[in-house]
Amino acid sequence: MPFAPWKDRRLMHRLGLAARTATLTGREAGSEETVVHGVAAVCDPLGALYLPDAGVLVVSDLHLEKGAAFARRGMMLPPYDTIATLNILAAVIARYDPRTVISLGDNFHDRKGSAHLPDDLRSLIGAMARGRDWIWINGNHDPDGTTDLPGTSVDELLYGGLVFRHEPSLTVGKGEVAGHLHPSATVRRREKYVRRPCFATDGLRLLMPAFGVLAGGLDLNHKAMHGLFDRQALVAHLLGHDRIYSVRYANLLG
Amino acid sequence: MDLVETPSAGRDAVSLPRPFLKWFAEKGWAPRAHQLELLARAQAGENMLLIAPTGAGKTLAGFLPSLTDLTSRGKIPPGSAFIGIHTLYISPLKALAVDIERNLMKPVSEMGLPVTIENRTGDTPQAKRQRQKLTPPDILLTTPEQVALLLANKEAERFFKDLKYVVLDELHSLVTSKRGHLLSLGLARIRRHAPQMQTIGLSATVADPMDLQRWLVPQGEHPSPPAGLVHVQGGAAPDITILDTDKRIPWSGHVSTYAIPEVYEEIRRHKTTLIFVNTRFQAELLFQELWTINEDNLPIALHHGSLDAGQRRRVEAAMAANKLRAVVATSTLDLGLDWGDVDLVVHVGAPKGASRLAQRIGRSNHRMDEPSKAILVPANRFEVMECQAALDANYLGAQDTPPVGEGALDVLAQHILGMACAEPFDPLELYEEITSASPYAELSWEMFERAVDFVATGGYALRSYERYAKIRKTQEGRWRVSNPQIAQQYRLNLGTIVEATELNVRLVKRNAKGTLGRGGLSLGKVEEYFLEQLVQGDTFLFAGKVLRFEGIRENECLVSNAFTMDPKIPAYAGGKFPLTTYLADQVRGMLADPKRWQSLPDQVREWLEIQQDRSMLPSKDELLIETFPRGKRFFMIAYCFEGRLAHQTLGMLLTRRMERLGARPLGFVATDYSLAVWALNDIGGMIDDGRISLTDLFDEDMLGDDLEAWLDESYMLKRTFRNCAVISGLIERRHPGKEKTGRQVTVSTDLIYDVLRSHEPDHILLDATRRDAASGLLDIGRLGDMLARIKGHITHRDLDHVSPLAVPIMLEIGRESVPGEAQDAVLQEAAEELIAEALS
Known part of the structure; x- marks a missing residue:
């Protein structure tokens, strides 16, 4: 790994990681492999899921323009979240060069987000989408689809033996890849606690971590997660500083 | 109480109005020299600072100028034109404002003075607050936050224009915090509404009175002469000892459990004992240990900031009624509430600061002519030296209160928005007003402009929020709020105290089926970060009980009785004080000077001698x-x-x-x-x-x-950033009970910090954070x-x-x-x- 000068360390760690590792792949990039309903998948430490057989890259809960959404309501959060999230997305797209990108809903933080998106950011998305299919799954924050952006908006998508939707279904979970809940997990060892966003899967269903830099996390123990997984089989793939750490649900607290 | 004859009393030849003289005579009392001196000099138009120990009649001294002035004004005939408040009393504690109302009403009604007195705190009902704006009392007793609220109002000028005196209680503790910064800005605005206003500061002994004397008057380009000083020296020297023990003093630790039987003996020997500790954890543990050996079933109570308010009020009431033999307390009891007949203060653990020790010892024996009695209980061998150093300091009258410090930028931002809510402001005028407050005297115009820009649009180099601006410049060059919701938002988020997110602790029972019941006693509040470490079944000490953690339901932490004496998770360290520079200096001096070891217990002295022999002492x-x-x-x-x-x-x-x-x-x-x-x-x-x-x-x-x-x-810097973000108004406060459920409640300040630091490291809020961190955490x-x-x-x-x-x-x-x-x-x-x- 190249030496990171200290000025670079000022960057939030995912942004720094993206800058350092965009050219790396596989184990070198710190990713972990898993299987969802018989489909091979790669959990990337930048927070994206890659399905090598179909050439699909999945990201979820980008929450673009979250800062602006808050500013509209009088809270002037830094206006840099969108550019930061897109830079990380660009890095992960550069790594896998996918045929298809699926953004799994809550692509924008509110309904106004995509219409008010500044032009320079809009063209950044345009450049990323060039030469590949781009699917916007609608989320609860942005149910109306996107405005003036490349790609197709749909509520859910069946593709490559998996179903992609924003909110996990309570009834049919087999082969589902969903977002919405921003899963994170807490690991405890020797009275030390570390909480990180994670991919959560029991082999049948997979929940994506939130990709947006201003999106928080919800613990796997939260009641909203109840009933979604077979906890015996559940594994959390946690986003570490430069790699994925895979820990069984039952072993999280040591 | 005897008439205290001093030359100054004669020199100033102040005469009290008739009802006052009659009242003093009936009580067999006489006004004290410092009370008369303060009155005379205030009447002559001086701003004043009174420094006096507890029990010196500070409160009455502070109010005499108002009371005499109001007496000579007489009753206001009904139907008169609107008159604003005459006197504003500001204290750091809600409880103190309420306490003072009681204490002040007594002489006022006994003398039959034509004076109305009311308090106004966060607890005052909305209807009463409205009425207070329409018909203000003569004397309003309140807190810094309420002053800020009153000033951010269109009616502020009308309300404050007749103000003659502002009495600031416990000024030494107010000025060093962000609340003090906010208050100093408020005073600067009050002065504009009421140029005739005079300040009267009441304070315990401080290291540098001149800091306070300047704080009380306008600074800036044309500073006023500092406030006059009346300094009452302490009464009888306190009688302080270090606990004399045969037991082995521990090498380390903070809880002094070795001394519990001896502390208990002291409680038995005295009428009422106040036991001070430094942390909530110490308080909990000590309280539990005392009850383990409390064979006489003495009424011993617990008082700390995390306990339920109702529970605290009950302890305070029982204390005032002399129904308790001992109270184990943290800093929540530091300030000047009236505590009945305390005849002994026990300080467990080293006091960490000489001034804090003096203040706490002042709690015993409210008559200043009799010596206060106190016992120090060091928790370990270093603390023995620290106690000895603090003890020397108290006798020497040394002080180590922190300096007033530079005004915080997040508070400045909050104030700027408040002033825009009051009325559109001219930036030059506001800048001049703000720099007249002593903590902001050195504020540069450039920094002020950055703060205004921050309030308007977040102050980002990427100027993308202009259309969402909270305040806008009018054609006349004044800044005004964009819409009324902004002012409402400001009022909800005002204040400088940012509590860690806390959850209510509720004691529930398991029913026969093993499920948790509803309802149950509320025990107090615990910080969320502490609970995050617990898993169901963990036991911890809180509110004097060993509790079993059951889980979190909505905004409450559910616990059940643990039926064990041995909690699994021991640490609940709330509010630990660091050692002050002054005491550290004293301890170093003591280590270096074997002659001073003579005053230390044998076992500590021997320890130092062996160190000398095996290694060295610096x-x-x-x-x-x-x-x-x-x-x-x-x-x-x-x-x-x-x-x-x-x-x-x-x-x-x-x-x-x-x-x-x-x-x-x-x-x-x-x-x-x-x-x-x-x-x-x-x-x-x-x-x-x-x-x-x-x-x-x-x-x-x-x-x-x-x-x-x-x-x-x-992570420490992130915590500091969170406080700055809330105080400056960047993000909204979480209001207990008003949160939406689920995860969309708020946005994580840690994430905001990361984004901001990556993209605009010179942003004003990061500046503010670094400044806070340098002096704070x-x-x-x-x-x-x-x-x-x-x-x-x-x-x-x-x-x-x-x-x-x-x-x-x-x-x-x-x-x-x-x-x-x-x-x-x-x-x-x-x-x-x-x-x-x-x-x-």
Whole structure:
């Protein structure tokens, strides 16, 4: 790994990681492999899921323009979240060069987000989408689809033996890849606690971590997660500083 | 109470109105010299500062100018034109404002004075607050937050225009905090509405009265002469002793359990005992231990900030009615409430500051002519020295109150928005007004403009929020709020106290089926971060009980009785004070001077003598570094005596440097007195053969790049940022009970911090955060002073084994978790288990 000068360390760690590792792949990039309903998948430490057989890259809960959404309501959060999230997305797209990108809903933080998106950011998305299919799954924050952006908006998508939707279904979970809940997990060892966003899967269903830099996390123990997984089989793939750490649900607290 | 004859009383020839003279005569009292002097000089138009010990009649002194003036004005005939308030009394505590109303109403009604007195706090009903605006009382008793609220109102000028006096109680404790900054800005605005207004500050003894004297009057380009000073020297010298014990004083720890039987004996021997401790955890533990041996069933109560308010009020009432024999309390009782007949103060653990000790001892015996009685109970051997030092200081009248300090930028931003809510402001006029407040006297115009810009649109270099601006410039060049919702938002978020998110603790029962019942007693509040560490079934000590953690339901933490005496999770460390610079200095002086050891208990003296023999004791300005092997590790102990916070920062920075030098440090632990670092490589050997230069290791340049690099990862800075973000109005406060459920409640300030730091590291809010950190959590200022002081005075001793002086900190290792950047190591460990499982 190249030496990171200290000025670079000022960057939030995912942004720094993206800058350092965009050219790396596989184990070198710190990713972990898993299987969802018989489909091979790669959990990337930048927070994206890659399905090598179909050439699909999945990201979820980008929450673009979250800062602006808050500013509209009088809270002037830094206006840099969108550019930061897109830079990380660009890095992960550069790594896998996918045929298809699926953004799994809550692509924008509110309904106004995509219409008010500044032009320079809009063209950044345009450049990323060039030469590949781009699917916007609608989320609860942005149910109306996107405005003036490349790609197709749909509520859910069946593709490559998996179903992609924003909110996990309570009834049919087999082969589902969903977002919405921003899963994170807490690991405890020797009275030390570390909480990180994670991919959560029991082999049948997979929940994506939130990709947006201003999106928080919800613990796997939260009641909203109840009933979604077979906890015996559940594994959390946690986003570490430069790699994925895979820990069984039952072993999280040591 | 006798008439105190002093020359000044005659010189000023002040005459009290008739009802006052009659009242004093009936009581058999006479006004004291300092009360009359203050009255005379206030009547002559001076702003005043009264410094006096508890029991000197400070409150009456502060109100005499108002009461006499109002008496000569007489009753206002009905139907008169609107008259604004005459006197504003501001105290740091709600409870104090309520207490004063009671105490003041008594003489006022006994004298039959034509004066109306009311209080206004966060608890005052809306209807009463409205009425107070329409028909204000003569004297309004309130808090700094309420003053800010009143000023951010269109009616502010009308309300304050007739104001004659502002009485500021417990000024010494107000001025050093952000509340003090907010209040100073409020006073500057009040002066504009009421140029005739005079300030009267009441304070306990402080290190530098001139700071307060200046604080009370306008500063800036044309500063007024400082407020006049009336300084009442303490009454009888307090009778303070260090607990004389045959028991072995522990090497380390903070809880003094060894002394519980002796403390209990003292409680039995006295009418009412106040037992002060430094942390809530100490309070809980001590309370529990006392009850274990309370064979006489003496009424002993517990009082600390996390307990339910209702429970605290009951303790306070029982205390005032002399129904309790002892109360175990934290700093919540530090300030001047009236506490019945306390005849003994026991201070468990070292007081950490000489002024704090004096203040707490003042709680016993409210008559200032009799000596207060106090016993200090050191928790470990270093604390014995600290207690002795504090004791010397109290006799010498030494003071170590913190300096007033520079006004915080987040408070400034809050105030600017408040002023826009009141009425559109002209920036030049507001700048002049703000720089007349002493904490902001040095504020540059450029920084002021940045703050205004921040309030308007967040102040980002990327100017993308202009259309969402909260305040806008009118054509006349004045700034006004964009819409009425902004003002409403401001009122909800005002104030400078940012509590850690707390959850209510509710005691529930398990029913026969093992499910948890509803309802149950509310025990108080616990910080969320503490609960995050618990899993169901963990037991911990709170509200005097051992509780079993059951889970979190909505915004409540559910617990049940644990039926055990031995809690699993011991630490609940709320509000720990660091050792003050002054006391640290005293302790260093004591270590260096064997003559002073005579006043110490035998076992402590012997400990120092053995240290002298085996290693050495540093002189006052010397830094002693010891290195020695133990187990498979090599230790380095630095005896800095700069307080836990500064040592923690030093530990973070030193381990970074030692890592680079190849010493392979594994961790460190910090106490108030010293810092211990342990490593895989022989640190002592590396120092001896020159691979590590102590001069370089402890060079001040660590506060440059190393500090910057560490701050990037420091969670402490994120916590500071969170406070600044709330106070400055960047993000909204969470209002208990009003949160939406689920995760969309708020946006994480940690994430905002990361984004902002990545993209605009010079943003005003990051500036504000760094300034706070330098003086607060990280104590960088103090660390810098130390590094400068020890330059060229470092002495290294390479030892074969641990020295006597090192024992206390060695015992702390393992008790505290090792802070630092080992987070991913924890994940690694967990992940390897999975790998092992897969391979087996």
